[in-house]
Amino acid sequence: MHTTGFDEARLRRLHLEHAPAPARLHDALQRYQLHAQHPELHGDVFELHLSGLQRPLEAAEQLLKRDFPGLTPRAARQITQCAGPDEVERMIGTQRVPLALASEARWLLRDSRLDRACAGFYQAAAVNADTERLAFGLLADAAPWAQSVRVELRNDSLSGDMLAHVGAEGAADVRYVIRRGQGYQASPAASENDTLFQALWWHLDEAQKQVLGEGGQTGEQLGHALAVRAGEQRERAATLLGMAPKEGAVRPPVRFGDGRLGYPLSGGDALRPPRGQVLTTADMRARQSIRAGLHQLFPHRPAQDVMWLALQLAQRPGRTVWAAFSELARQVERLDLSLRAWRGQATAVNYHRRQRVGQMIREAWEPDFYGPGGVDELIVRNEPVGNLPVLPADLHFGHLHRLSLSNVGISALEGDFLGRFPQLRSLQLSGNRLMALPGLGNLRRLVSLDVQHNRLTTLEGVQHLSSLTQLIANDNALTQVPGLATLTRLTRLDLRGNQLAVLDGVQSLTLLTQLDLSDNLLSALPEQIHRLIRLQYLNLSNNQFTSLPGGIERVVGLTQLNLSGNRLGELPGTLSGLNRLLQLHLAENRLRSVPAVIGNMPSLRILNLRGNQLEAIPEGLERLRQLTELYLGDNQIVIDVAGGQRLEAFSELRTFSLKGNPIGMIPPLRNLDHLRHLSLRATGxxxxxxxxxxxxxxxxxxxxxxxxxxxxxxxxxxxxxxxxxxxxxxxxxxxxxxxxxxxxxxxxxxxxxxx
Known part of the structure; x- marks a missing residue:
């Protein structure tokens, strides 16, 4: 009941009126029971299991589920039962959901999403992405952090995807909560299996805990306090999740044809004739006919856009307004025919997906004379349609600056497909089965290219993209990147998970700040790698390096260096020249010792030496007074008196792992007042x-x-x-x-x- 916002008075009124309990209440109870019985179920699998426990859908309910797949069978049944029998019969006959029922479905989906978000405050198994965002937002409302603090929720590691955050981007004090599987870790802090609220509680300042009262005493009480707040302030919770306000609230502004936002005045008309000009009855009818025709061509556009199009048609040079309209109508018809043919080739599985994607393409197109202020992006994600439609030869999307076709299941692009988008600045084709990108070299204005998780063996054409600043091509089958040295404006290059044995040209990318070459076949880097003076993040993990790549020690701007999973047998003393390093990862190598000069890295916060062949606590570590995380697990370390004394120097240490070592004794760890997590797993x-x-x-x-x-x-x-x-x-x-x-x-x- 708390998760749905229903109070006792409302339930009492339903009982007095002999009305059935709302579908949302039944669903919330069933979700609670299912989470308790099967805490391992999450996401689509959980929803499928839940639907299987409810009564099969009837014809009208199937139509609702078709257009609003997020509805549960019980919710769809409630909507159709509230409609009149004539309306239901018409809906089945026309195969279209009436506007009134569609509106009811949208608001029911809105409230159900809130219910699921709030359920995570009461059950750990029910926590979802909305619960996380809501917890961050409500906590920032109730007891905000100082302006210098930013708290981020990231997935799996400090460099993982950011899932939620509060605080300014440039804040000096950044604190992290890491989601690991179904648990959370306040990093650097306590267990990896804390609840979300316990992890947030670790990052609260004393002043915040005082503001929260009882809610600030423990992580459990914090979760309860946020749950109460979410139930009492559902509209605020909806706002934090980016939902539309309830109907009857403030009327949102509209976008005029020239791109401005505002409120139209009564009687306004973009085609009002100049003062002194008199329109005949025929003129008025012609204008009305043009507008009516444009409404039919672009039913998804607001009235202001249609008025603007009519004005632009009237100003087309060398042709009458009727000729211009007829030409536009023929273009739209050709587009509709191509999309209809594509939809007709669909299987039963992806028909509705193609229907949705076709509508997105249709709504993204506009004539080239529309001008500024129109649609500038086409975003299609997670709609596996198999292939893309063959568009009419004369149809272009030159107004689009961003195109995303992510996880749509395509294995090839038509030769001229990318050429239809000549003004693109951002292109995302991730999560498909592409083996080539024909026409890529023609996108000369491209700034960002994301083609990760495909089957690409080459990036032919990329050498012509001289404006590119971001290239992400992780998890492909690349053996080379042609013309890499020409991409001199790159600031980010991600090539993780390919088959690169060499990478010529990377030394010329002197603007790079982030370089990820992990999970490749590299054993060396170009000699001039030290030219990357702006580089801050370098990931070379899981390659075949047997020694530190020459020149790395001179990339003095590095703050994060990852060499885990290689074959390093020793480290040169020159490594200490990287005195700006905050993170150094050397796990899963063959190191028997670490040079004492490692202590000359005063800024180091995280040091990972897990899975090597160390036999003692390395000398020099005691000078790393700013360490907050130290991982020495899975070595052969036996702690002697000297080693125990070195470990007492880490006054800022929060996380320390000695797991898998025959340590012999537990070090006293005096002076480690900030320590929150210690792993002594499998130490004998x-x-x-x-x-x-x-x-x-x-x-x-x-x-x-x-x-x-x-x-x-x-x-x-x-x-x-x-x-x-x-x-x-x-x-x-x-x-x-x-x-x-x-x-x-x-x-x-x-x-x-x-x-």
Missing amino acids: LSEFPLVFLERHAQVYVDLADNLIVELSERALAWIRQHPNRLNLNNNPLDEQDLARWRAMWAQFDTLSQRG
Whole structure:
């Protein structure tokens, strides 16, 4: 009931009137039960499972689902039951949803989306992207961070996709929440399996917690406080999710033909004759006929656009207004015929997809004389239509500056297809099955090109795109990038997941700030790589480097360097010249030692040495006083007295991993007041480290996969007081201790789910 915004008074009124409970309420209850029974189900799979639990659709309900696929069968049934039998019969006969029912469906979808977003405040399994955005927005409303703070939610890692954020883009203090699977991590902070609200709570300042009152005491109470706020302020929640306001609110402005936004005055007419000119009855009828014809050609355009088109037609040189209109009508007819033929070739599976995409193409086209202020982009995403329509030869989209055909299932482009879009500045063709891009070289104005997740073996033509600043071609089959050296305006180049063994020309791209060459076959870089003086992000992970590529140590602007997953046996001391580095990733190499001069990187925040062959805590690490994350897992490290002393220098450390090392002893970790997450998984510990845990009660400690067999009464008492600060899975505890541990964990898990 809380997730839907229904209060007791409204339910009482429904009961007194013997009215059925709304579909949204039934759906919310069924969603709650299904999430509880199958927390592993998410997204489309969950919705499919939910629909399967409801009564099959009847004919009118199928029509509603066709045009509004987000409706549940129960919601579609509620709409048709509220309509009169004559209206339902007409709908089935015409195969078209009446305007009134369509409007009802839109608002029901709007409210259902809000319901699903709010459900995530009560069930961890129900959290979705809207819940995340809503939590960030409501928290910023209730207790905003300082202007110097920005909080970002990113997917899987610090460099992953940004899912939500609050705060200014240029804020000095950027804090991160990382979504990892179904859990969240306040980075740098505690567990990777926190709830969204616990992770947000870690980033709250004391002043914010005071403003929130009880809601600021724990992550669980924060979630409850935001849930109450979402229920009480549903319209604000809708605004935060970018939804349209409820009908009857402020009338939005319209776009005039010349591109301006505003409110038309009564009686205004773009074709009003100049003062002193008298229109005959025939003139008036002609103008009315032109407008009526334009309305038929462009039914999706507002009246102001149609008036503007009529004015432009009247000013076409060398032809009468009727001749200009007839020419325009023939163009539209040819476009409609090509789209209709394309739709007629569809299978039953993709017919409706082609119908939707065809409508998008139709609405994106406008005559070349329309002028500024018209449509400037065509965005089609996640509509697998198989192939694209063959457009009429004389039809162009020269007014479009942005074209996105992402995840539409195409395997080829007609030879002149891209030539229909000569003014493009941004082209996105990601997530298809393309093997070539014919005509690419003709898009001379292109600034951004995204062709990732295809099957491209070459980027022939890209060498002619001299204005390009961003090239993203991840996850293809590229073995070369022809003419790369000519793309001198590039600031971002992403070629992850290809088959590149060499990359000639990259050294000439001196404006680059971001370069991702991970998951290729590279073993060397061009000698002049040091010319990339503006480069800040360099990812060379999962290649075949056996030594640090020559010249890298002279790219002094680097802030992030990733060399994980290579074959590095040693590091040169010159690496310390990268004194602006914030992140250094060297995981999964063959390093037996690290040069002590690594301590000469005073800005380093994250150091990842996981999966190497280190046998001790490297000398020099103790000088990295600004480290917040240190990963030393899966080495052969045994901690001696000197190593333990080095670890006490990291006063800013928040996350520390020693997992998979035969450490021998738990370091005392004194002075690490900011430490929040410590992994001692699979380190061979045989005794429960109670003294250490009592000294560091604020730290989440992962003790899974060790050899601990016994828990004292004092240890069990500590666990009872701190059930969410410890992981003891896969230890050979005796049966009695194991049963008591599981009982305590089950009790905590039940309480947290109720929250």
